[in-house]
Amino acid sequence: MINLIRLGDTTDHGGEVITASDTMRYGGRRVARKGDLVKCPLHPEVEPNVILEGDSRITDHGAPVARHGHLTTCGCRLVSSLISGLSSFDATRLPGAGV
Structure with missing residues (x-):
């Protein structure tokens, strides 16, 4: 299953994910990695997130x-745009979640 996170x-x-690889792309969009930044409206005080x-x-x-x-510093979970028909509550049930 393609469940990559992208910029x-x-x-x-x-x-949303606000930084990603300068060299790796999937479907024309930059792929995010461990350590890339996320902006969270519920936890703007968490820096860096x-x-x-x-x-x-x-x-x-x-x-x-x-x-x-996958998790971020503020505790939110990433939602891949490559997966359709799933709510954010399904994030932990996917293969590769928590890898």
């Missing part, structure tokens, strides 16, 4: 790529 993808708190998890089976310059359901 501009959202979170279950209504935020970064992606805490990544799939070490796929890396970009040593940084594991982020997948649907």
